[in-house]
Amino acid sequence: MTTSASWPDVPAFPLAAKSALADAQMRRNIGMATSTIREKRTGVVEEMPDWEQLREAGRALKERTLRHLDEHLLTLEESVTRAGGVVHWARDGDEANAIVTRIAKSKGVSEVVKVKSMATVEIELNEALEAAGITALETDLAELIVQLGRDRPSHILVPAIHRNRAEIRDIFRRTIGPETLTDEPAELAEAARRFLRERFLRARVGVSGANFAVAETGAIAVLESEGNGRMCTTLPETLITVCGIEKLVPAWQDLEVFLQLLPRSSTAERMNPYTTLWSGARDDDGPREFHLVLLDNGRTDSLADELARQTLACIRCSACLNVCPVYERTGGHAYGSVYPGPIGAILTPQLAGMRAAGSLPFASSLCGACYEVCPVKIDIPTVLVHLRDRSNKERAAASLKGRLDPERLALKAVAKGFATRGRYERLQKLGRLGQWPLARKGKIERLPGELGGWTKARDLMPIPDQTFREWWVEREASR
Amino acid sequence: MRIALFITCFNDTLFPRTGQAVVRLLERLGHEVVFPLEQTCCGQMHFNSGYHDEALPLVRRFARVFRDEPLIVSPSGSCVAMVRDHYPHVAKESGDPELIEAVRTLGERTFELSELLIDVLGLGDVGAYYPHRVTYHPSCHALRMLHIGDKPLQLLRAVRGIDLVELPAAEQCCGFGGTFAIKNADTSIAMLDDKLTNVQETGAEVCTAADNSCLMHIGGGLSRQRAGVSAVHLAEILASTEAEPFGVPAVGSGDAITVVRA
Numbered sequence: 222m223t224t225s226a227s228w229p230d231v232p233a234f235p236l237a238a239k240s241a242l243a244d245a246q247m248r249r250n251i252g253m254a255t256s257t258i259r260e261k262r263t264g265v266v267e268e269m270p271d272w273e274q275l276r277e278a279g280r281a282l283k284e285r286t287l288r289h290l291d292e293h294l295l296t297l298e299e300s301v302t303r304a305g306g307v308v309h310w311a312r313d314g315d316e317a318n319a320i321v322t323r324i325a326k327s328k329g330v331s332e333v334v335k336v337k338s339m340a341t342v343e344i345e346l347n348e349a350l351e352a353a354g355i356t357a358l359e360t361d362l363a364e365l366i367v368q369l370g371r372d373r374p375s376h377i378l379v380p381a382i383h384r385n386r387a388e389i390r391d392i393f394r395r396t397i398g399p400e401t402l403t404d405e406p407a408e409l410a411e412a413a414r415r416f417l418r419e420r421f422l423r424a425r426v427g428v429s430g431a432n433f434a435v436a437e438t439g440a441i442a443v444l445e446s447e448g449n450g451r452m453c454t455t456l457p458e459t460l461i462t463v464c465g466i467e468k469l470v471p472a473w474q475d476l477e478v479f480l481q482l483l484p485r486s487s488t489a490e491r492m493n494p495y496t497t498l499w500s501g502a503r504d505d506d507g508p509r510e511f512h513l514v515l516l517d518n519g520r521t522d523s524l525a526d527e528l529a530r531q532t533l534a535c536i537r538c539s540a541c542l543n544v545c546p547v548y549e550r551t552g553g554h555a556y557g558s559v560y561p562g563p564i565g566a567i568l569t570p571q572l573a574g575m576r577a578a579g580s581l582p583f584a585s586s587l588c589g590a591c592y593e594v595c596p597v598k599i600d601i602p603t604v605l606v607h608l609r610d611r612s613n614k615e616r617a618a619a620s621l622k623g624r625l626d627p628e629r630l631a632l633k634a635v636a637k638g639f640a641t642r643g644r645y646e647r648l649q650k651l652g653r654l655g656q657w658p659l660a661r662k663g664k665i666e667r668l669p670g671e672l673g674g675w676t677k678a679r680d681l682m683p684i685p686d687q688t689f690r691e692w693w694v695e696r697e698a699s700r
Numbered sequence: 701m702r703i704a705l706f707i708t709c710f711n712d713t714l715f716p717r718t719g720q721a722v723v724r725l726l727e728r729l730g731h732e733v734v735f736p737l738e739q740t741c742c743g744q745m746h747f748n749s750g751y752h753d754e755a756l757p758l759v760r761r762f763a764r765v766f767r768d769e770p771l772i773v774s775p776s777g778s779c780v781a782m783v784r785d786h787y788p789h790v791a792k793e794s795g796d797p798e799l800i801e802a803v804r805t806l807g808e809r810t811f812e813l814s815e816l817l818i819d820v821l822g823l824g825d826v827g828a829y830y831p832h833r834v835t836y837h838p839s840c841h842a843l844r845m846l847h848i849g850d851k852p853l854q855l856l857r858a859v860r861g862i863d864l865v866e867l868p869a870a871e872q873c874c875g876f877g878g879t880f881a882i883k884n885a886d887t888s889i890a891m892l893d894d895k896l897t898n899v900q901e902t903g904a905e906v907c908t909a910a911d912n913s914c915l916m917h918i919g920g921g922l923s924r925q926r927a928g929v930s931a932v933h934l935a936e937i938l939a940s941t942e943a944e945p946f947g948v949p950a951v952g953s954g955d956a957i958t959v960v961r962a
């Protein structure tokens with residue numbers, strides 16, 4: 222099995238979305254949460270006079286870094302090694318999981334504590350450790366809620382965004398207790414704290430992801446709000462960090478830009494409460510042993526696509542999710558991946574392949590709200606239509622069914638028809654004549670086949686008796 | 701001034717009224733409108749649906765047909781955005797230096813209607829009269845790709861007799877998105893529902909926008925709900941005067957498709 226960023230049991234987006242849309246409770250939970258954070262973000266962004274310059278700096282930095290990623294990665298390896306860390310290279314999720322499992326086993330532990338990390342969910346590290354008899358404990362509150370509820374994350378920053386307080390109380394009562402727990406936020410946090418504190422103190426291996434990895438110095442940066450990440454990265458004797466190769470920044474100074482962009486876009490804070498930075502390992506402070514696992518898992522394939530490559534600039538702030546009208550209504554699970562929303566719609570197909578996630582680039586109305594807020598200016602709508610083209614081409618190349626897809630045939634025929642004026646005008650007349658069985662009392666209320674999706678809730682006005690150009694020609698003739 | 705009208709295949713076929721309104725408006729303002737009959741489609745539908753090879757010949761055709769026109773106007777924000785934002789990308793992918801050059805100047809010469817009126821012609825008030833309660837939906841591509849801001853609203857505010865009411869959560873997408881409305885019909889309809897609720901909350905008789913594609917979507921939903929609200933393109937409001945009203949097409953009746961013969 223090669224782990225990939227997509228969940229095989231989730232159907233294609235339209236179908237998954239349909240059942241998600243029926244969950245009124247979830248829609249309310251997500252709608253409430255996203256609209257609150259949306260407004261807060263606008264506030265803290267508007268107070269920055271140089272926000273646009275910062276975004277441009279972030280974009281340019283990432284673009285330059287990705288272009289020379291191979292060289293920077295070697296520098297990073299050198300710096301980390303020099304600082305006393307060990308660097309491992311993992312081509313895919315399986316390799317990364319094997320490396321982490323091997324290290325944990327060599328320490329003889331049956332439990333590791335984890336900092337919230339997207340990359341490790343992407344490669345299903347917890348499941349791999351479980352199979353080797355090692356329990357991985359999530360320590361981020363929202364991630365813990367997901368883990369205890371045997372659920373899946375539905376948001377990049379707040380994995381349990383689809384849950385409300387009452388649901389969280391029930392999960393806690395069932396798992397970590399106490400039975401008398403109420404849904405007061407302070408009480409819920411306290412219950413989690415008591416449960417986690419004990420585990421932190423006895424943990425000997427910690428696992429983290431990375432927000433940034435500085436090539437120049439070998440420093441790894443983790444940004445968080447709760448302080449639990451800091452416990453995981455400082456208390457255990459051994460620390461293993463799984464880091465996507467795109468998380469690299471060349472120089473220490475580059476952090477200046479990203480440490481401003483990320484918190485404001487993400488939690489709508491001026492500064493996140495905890496930023497933990499470390500390089501390698503040392504004997505007198507923090508972990509004695511540090512392992513950095515550099516993960517590819519589809520990222521170099523993405524690098525090879527000149528237009529789609531910008532996807533790798535993502536700093537996982539989740540601002541695009543919070544403004545997305547599609548995400549707001551369907552929630553994250555419909556995207557079938559740890560990466561939901563607009564970023565998921567472009568990242569997952571690149572990491573997991575079109576066969577697994579080919580419906581995702583179409584899961585967007587192309588409204589452009591994501592591009593507007595993205596702190597590193599990823600042109601998500603343009604990448605979406607680019608990936609649509611790739612998805613269509615791969616489908617057609619893969620099977621006869623793909624080649625005979627009705628939409629494909631129709632659009633190809635239309636393109637041919639629009640190639641000359643004569644054919645175009647004939648098509649217009651044909652459409653007008655062909656619609657008579659459908660139109661009743663000046664409107665079309667039912668369309669056949671796939672097109673019936675339109676008339677589920679929308680009427681269609683029939684093609685009028687005269688096109689604009691016919692009117693124009695008539696008018697010119699009578700002048 | 702000589703102004704070439706790019707009507708768009710969509711308006712040409714489905715919304716001829718809008719084209720007639722643009723002609724009437726610009727001629728009333730003293731300009732010469734030309735309509736190159738060789739034009740067909742800008743290729744947006746193919747490009748956005750992920751058929752880029754099919755879009756390319758349409759881009760070439762558009763560039764050829766409008767090559768010598770100094771000023772081009774279109775009553776569609778999204779088609780203008782296609783020309784201005786996506787043509788350079790399509791041309792670059794084709795690797796054809798002539799096409800790259802041709803589309804560069806094209807983007808600078810092509811304007812959405814409210815851009816033309818305000819930025820090029822310097823008009824805030826076009827002398828329109830429209831005695832109806834109207835709410836304005838800013839369509840996504842005009843808003844976020846062309847950045848037309850409140851230009852349509854500036855024009856609407858100057859219309860005499862109008863009762864302009866603000867649309868709540870105006871900048872939220874209506875859920876159209878071309879083939880998205882069919883491929884992801886359930887999600888699209890969930891988005892439309894919220895838009896329709898907001899439109900009806902305003903008590904407007906007319907919902908207007910700079911794009912007939914959004915209006916076909918919103919109008920289609922309003923018609924299905926028998927909401928008694930019409931979807932009318934901005935150009936039709938601006939074309940209307942006291943002496944020559946352009947009229948509100950009656951909802952769901954054959955009127956909606958009656959062609960005004962000038």
Ligand code: SF4
Nearest residue numbers: 535536538539541595
């Ligand atoms: S794509 Fe941009 S907005 Fe979305 S999570 Fe990544 S950095 Fe944030």
